[in-house]
Amino acid sequence: xxxxxxxxxxxxxxxxxxxxxxxxxxxxxxxxxxxxxxxxxxxxxxxxxxxxxxxxxxxxxxxxxxxxxxxx
Amino acid sequence: xxxxxxxxxxxxxxxxxxxxxxxxxxxxxxxxxxxxxxxxxxxxxxxxxxxxxxxxxxxxxxxxxxxxxxxxxxxxxxxxxxxxxxxxxxxxxxxxxxxxxxxxxxxxxxxxxxxxxxxxxxxxxxxxxxxxxxxxxxxxxxxxxxxxxxxxxxxxxxxxxxxxxxxxxxxxxxxxxxxxxxxxxxxxxxxxxxxxxxxxxxxxxxxxxxxxxxxxxxxxxxxxxxxxxxxxxxxxxxxxxxxx
Numbered sequence: 001x002x003x004x005x006x007x008x009x010x011x012x013x014x015x016x017x018x019x020x021x022x023x024x025x026x027x028x029x030x031x032x033x034x035x036x037x038x039x040x041x042x043x044x045x046x047x048x049x050x051x052x053x054x055x056x057x058x059x060x061x062x063x064x065x066x067x068x069x070x071x072x
Numbered sequence: 073x074x075x076x077x078x079x080x081x082x083x084x085x086x087x088x089x090x091x092x093x094x095x096x097x098x099x100x101x102x103x104x105x106x107x108x109x110x111x112x113x114x115x116x117x118x119x120x121x122x123x124x125x126x127x128x129x130x131x132x133x134x135x136x137x138x139x140x141x142x143x144x145x146x147x148x149x150x151x152x153x154x155x156x157x158x159x160x161x162x163x164x165x166x167x168x169x170x171x172x173x174x175x176x177x178x179x180x181x182x183x184x185x186x187x188x189x190x191x192x193x194x195x196x197x198x199x200x201x202x203x204x205x206x207x208x209x210x211x212x213x214x215x216x217x218x219x220x221x222x223x224x225x226x227x228x229x230x231x232x233x234x235x236x237x238x239x240x241x242x243x244x245x246x247x248x249x250x251x252x253x254x255x256x257x258x259x260x261x262x263x264x265x266x267x268x269x270x271x272x273x274x275x276x277x278x279x280x281x282x283x284x285x286x287x288x289x290x291x292x293x294x295x296x297x298x299x300x301x302x303x304x305x306x307x308x309x310x311x312x313x314x315x316x
Contacts, residue, residue, distance in 0.1 A: 046142075046301075053298040057253055060260035067267065071080045 008069040015062020022055035076270040077176075080263075082197040083188045085180070095189055096197035099175070103165055103194060136160060143304045152307060155211055159204070160300040166194040167262055167292030171285060176266065195262045195295075198255065205254035208303045209247060216310035224310070250306065254299065261295045 030048035034041045082094035114129055122130060136157050140149040169175060170193025179189035194200045216224040228243050230236040265288045273281045 049294065050298065050301060050305075053257070053294065057257040057260075060264065061256055063264050064256055064260045067080060067263070071078060 004069060008066045011066040011069060012059075012062050015065070016059050019055045019059035022058075023052050026051045026055060076274040077187055077189070078267055078270055082192055082199070085188055085190065094197070095179075095192040096194050096200060099169060099191045100166070100194040100200065102191075103162070103169060107161070107165070133157065139301075140304050143301065144308050148308070148311065149304075152215070152304070156300050156304055156307075159208065159303060160296050163195060163204070163258070163299050164293060164296035166200070167296060168289065169193050170196055170262065170266055171269075171288055171292075176270075193262055193266065195258055196266050198259050201259040202255045204258070204299070205251045208254060208299075208306075209251045212303065212306050212310050213247075215307055219311035220313065223313075254302070258295055258299060261291055265291055 026048060030044050033044050037044075082096040084092040085095050085098065086093050114126060117123070118126060133153075137149055137153055140153060140156055143149075144152065169191075175191040175193065176189045178191070179187055181187055195204075213224075216227075228240045230240045269281060269284055269288060272284050
């Protein structure tokens with residue numbers, strides 16, 4: 001029983017590392033690009049949100065697995 | 073003290089003959105009824121000089137058309153607006169329906185110890201999101217077949233060289249993985265939001281859940297936008313000719 005809780009916690013903890021770094025890089029680059037070319041900010045913002053959603057999906061997979069371990 | 077009520081799968085409320093009616097199915101039907109009545113009512117009262125409601129609906133649809141036109145081009149966007157717009161409107165309303173007061177809290181007690189809510193956000197059920205993903209991927213294939221003819225199938229089955237054959241296999245796998253990622257992205261975001269809200273409201277019931285509700289509104293909007301925009305992007309990839 002303890003192992004179950006531990007593994008659920010570890011799943012989301014380890015699974016969150018990669019997406020966190022990815023979203024940081026995506027947003028940093030997008031802000032840099034907006035700073036260089038403020039006129040293109042709407043285009044850059046929409047592709048930034050798409051990219052961030054892709055990266056975030058990985059964390060969500062880990063979260064789904066953690067919830068399945070916890071509740072099933 | 074009992075913990076917050078969290079269930080991964082949608083619970084069965086009642087049976088219609090042998091068909092189990094889950095609480096997410098009840099929400100889906102209510103949402104469909106609301107959307108149909110609303111759209112029929114608005115389209116029956118169209119006037120040349122628009123009223124306030126008609127202006128709002130027209131502004132919203134033109135904003136959607138403009139968004140898809142920036143991804144697909146004006147002609148394709150007009151052609152696929154019924155599909156993409158329906159995805160967006162249905163998903164955003166189902167995401168937000170989970171935040172209404174009473175959804176997930178009003179329910180029945182079949183046994184004194186067991187609680188079953190009467191409503192549940194449709195997209196917080198894996199069946200709904202899987203159905204949406206299947207519709208999305210299948211209509212992308214249909215649009216590709218209609219746009220490029222049998223040339224479209226060359227993307228998947230190409231016997232001209234071993235490398236092309238292997239690339240075709242990878243394309244088939246990528247279509248399937250797109251379906252899976254559509255399903256789990258939407259389900260995971262909305263279900264995780266519901267769990268977050270339940271846990272926060274359980275820990276500190278007063279005032280603290282308000283910013284989380286605002287964040288869930290934003291997440292629901294972004295996920296609907298991402299679903300529609302990704303479908304538009306994949307449609308665009310499917311109907312344009314592959315060049316080397």
